[in-house]
Amino acid sequence: MPTEAPREFRAPGRINLIGEHTDYNDGWVMPAAIDLEVRVAVVPLAGRRVRIWSEHFGEAAEFAIDETDVEAAVPVWSRSLRGVALLLDRKVKLPGAALELRSSIPVGAGLSSSAAAEVAVGVALAAVAELEIDRTELAKLCQQASHEFAGSRCGLMDQFIACHGRKGWFLQLDTRSLEKHWLPWPEEACFVVCDSGVRHDNAAGEYNQRRAECEMAAARLGLRSLRELAPQDLERSIRLLPPVLAARCRHVVRENERVLAAARSLSESNLTALGELLNASHASLRDDYQVSCPELDDLADLCRRQPGVYGARMMGGGFGGCVLALAQPEAVAGLRRALPGASWVCRSAPGAGAEAAS
Numbered sequence: 228m229p230t231e232a233p234r235e236f237r238a239p240g241r242i243n244l245i246g247e248h249t250d251y252n253d254g255w256v257m258p259a260a261i262d263l264e265v266r267v268a269v270v271p272l273a274g275r276r277v278r279i280w281s282e283h284f285g286e287a288a289e290f291a292i293d294e295t296d297v298e299a300a301v302p303v304w305s306r307s308l309r310g311v312a313l314l315l316d317r318k319v320k321l322p323g324a325a326l327e328l329r330s331s332i333p334v335g336a337g338l339s340s341s342a343a344a345e346v347a348v349g350v351a352l353a354a355v356a357e358l359e360i361d362r363t364e365l366a367k368l369c370q371q372a373s374h375e376f377a378g379s380r381c382g383l384m385d386q387f388i389a390c391h392g393r394k395g396w397f398l399q400l401d402t403r404s405l406e407k408h409w410l411p412w413p414e415e416a417c418f419v420v421c422d423s424g425v426r427h428d429n430a431a432g433e434y435n436q437r438r439a440e441c442e443m444a445a446a447r448l449g450l451r452s453l454r455e456l457a458p459q460d461l462e463r464s465i466r467l468l469p470p471v472l473a474a475r476c477r478h479v480v481r482e483n484e485r486v487l488a489a490a491r492s493l494s495e496s497n498l499t500a501l502g503e504l505l506n507a508s509h510a511s512l513r514d515d516y517q518v519s520c521p522e523l524d525d526l527a528d529l530c531r532r533q534p535g536v537y538g539a540r541m542m543g544g545g546f547g548g549c550v551l552a553l554a555q556p557e558a559v560a561g562l563r564r565a566l567p568g569a570s571w572v573c574r575s576a577p578g579a580g581a582e583a584a585s
Contacts, residue, residue: 233268233327234354238347238389238579240264240332241339242418242551243542244397245508246486248516250382251438252445252479253403253454255486258384259412260392261573265330265343269351272323277312279305279348282329292316292323297376307341307379310372311349319358326351333569335426337543341377342385345369346579354581362390362578363405380435381544392578399490403454410493412575416537417559418551421530422569423522425547434544437516441479444472453479478515482508502537502553509540518545526550526566533562 239260246256272278280287281304288305292312301309315321326348332340346369353360360368366386373379373386383402391398391407399408445453448464453476456464461480465473485504492501509527513519523541527550530539535558542551554562563570 231270233270234351234581235266235268236347236351236354236579236581237264237266238343238345238350239392239576240343241385241388241392242420242573243384244418244551245489245504245540246384246482247508247512247540247542248437248441248518248544249479249482249486250384250400250402251380252382252441253452254479254483256382256384256400256402257397257410257486257489258388258392258400259397260388260394260576260578261338262576263330263332263338263571263573264576265328265332265340265347267347267351268327269355270325271355272325274323275321276323277309277321277352278325279308280325280327281305282327283334292321303377307345307369307372307377308348310376311345311369312352313376314368314372315349315352315356315358315360318360319356321352321356324352324355333422335548336420336422337541337545337548338420339385339389339543341373341379342369342381343389345372346386346389350579350581363387366390378435380438388578390578392576394575394577396575397493399486403452408490410490413493413496413498415496415556416498417554417556418573419530419554419559419562420542420571420573421526421539421550421552421566423520423526423547423549424568425520425522433518433546437475437518440472440475444468444476447472448476454483456480458484474515474517478511481511481515498537498553502539505538505540505551505553506531512541512545516545520546522547523550529565529567530562533565534558536562 240263244257278289369386396409527539530552535555537553539552
């Protein structure tokens with residue numbers, strides 16, 4: 228890193244209370260930014276090269292901004308970050324830059340470490356280029372980078388909450404209209420993220436396959452997305468589909484209903500009902516969407532058996548990662564002692580910016 232004093236930026240990870248695999252189906256989600264974060268230190272460089280060093284991976288990625296080939300040889304972890312730089316360069320001519328990435332977000336745990344890194348790098352590079360960019364525009368740009376450069380056809384939720392997060396609030400987001408409704412983080416409950424120890428790769432087949440299956444089901448039903456399938460028409464409509472596509476439809480439609488029900492439960496401070504919705508979400512992800520795994524199922528069951536736990540579900544793309552447990556504050560210590568692996572008690576945090584989360 229050059230000797231010039233670096234400027235520092237951050238972007239948060241997230242939990243998603245409910246609404247899994249619904250964002251790329253134009254549905255509802257309910258994430259919150261958390262106090263695990265990616266921090267970026269950046270200084271400008273002469274010329275048009277970007278160097279990104281990752282503390283986690285212990286290596287650097289370096290590339291020329293003018294080399295626009297999507298298939299350029301850079302480390303896998305840096306592909307979407309390179310994409311962020313190249314897409315920003317279409318808006319303003321980026322100077323060269325050296326960046327250092329440090330993260331407290333466990334990689335592959337379902338806490339959106341990749342999106343946080345994309346947004347943090349985007350905020351830092353925009354600042355170096357003196358580019359004022361709308362936060363929603365930045366979120367969409369980071370999603371595009373993930374699609375085009377990393378091969379992960381993710382929805383917009385992770386990048387959106389990294390950009391827009393508010394400390395003390397969950398975001399009920401309509402991913403079709405991007406209408407936002409803020410719901411208070413309940414002070415009378417704790418959210419514990421429990422690590423299964425199994426790691427996933429969002430770009431590897433299964434995640435993208437689920438999205439393709441949803442698009443295929445929507446096309447067969449003459450819909451632009453599964454968001455357009457009304458709950459009252461679900462059972463009649465899925466009889467027209469093969470069993471696998473019918474199951475995918477059932478999850479998406481019912482999960483959207485669960486997000487709306489969860490918003491009511493949060494507004495009413497009904498944590499018992501909220502926990503039941505988390506349990507139902509996990510069952511649907513396991514049985515209809517088939518993105519869970521035995522380790523996640525066992526971990527969710529273990530959490531639910533602990534006194535003072537309202538509910539638990541797998542969180543993130545699936546096939547590994549973490550379980551989110553909703554618990555009474557006085558039950559957290561006992562829950563964490565019962566867990567076989569790492570865990571984190573998450574606290575809410577603001578969205579991306581130049582100041583570290585407090």
